[in-house]
Amino acid sequence: MSKVPDDLRYTKDHEWVRLQGKRATVGISDFAQSELTDVVYVELPKVGKAVKAGEVLGTVESVKAVSEIFAPLSGKVVDVNKSLEDTPEVVNQDPYGRGWMVVLEVADPNEAKNLMDAAAYRKHIGE
Numbered sequence: 001m002s003k004v005p006d007d008l009r010y011t012k013d014h015e016w017v018r019l020q021g022k023r024a025t026v027g028i029s030d031f032a033q034s035e036l037t038d039v040v041y042v043e044l045p046k047v048g049k050a051v052k053a054g055e056v057l058g059t060v061e062s063v064k065a066v067s068e069i070f071a072p073l074s075g076k077v078v079d080v081n082k083s084l085e086d087t088p089e090v091v092n093q094d095p096y097g098r099g100w101m102v103v104l105e106v107a108d109p110n111e112a113k114n115l116m117d118a119a120a121y122r123k124h125i126g127e
Contacts, residue, residue, distance in 0.1 A: 002031040009115035036062035042084040079103035
């Protein structure tokens with residue numbers, strides 16, 4: 001059974017969001033990392049990149065597949081987790097903590113209403 005923290009919001013594509021004011025920390029869920037298995041490479045956007053909700057933010061490569069990471073909200077990338085370049089396996093070990101991927105400065109916090117809460121996400125992944 002996957003960990004699904006109640007204080008986060010989720011997308012149908014398995015990204016999680018921790019919204020704090022106009023800043024949103026984004027990563028992939030425990031369910032996503034377990035489906036991917038061993039993460040071997042993470043490609044993240046450059047700081048300053050503007051994205052719209054649903055656009056590709058980057059990619060996660062595992063021994064099994066390459067998966068795209070989608071922007072859960074529109075905004076501008078203000079930080080990226082550079083440590084994942086050298087230690088991508090942290091995504092498997094701590095997806096909601098040290099395995100975070102990007103921080104967005106959110107253009108419209110109301111977009112968060114389109115994201116699932118933990119209960120809806122658990123239902124989405126069949127748990």
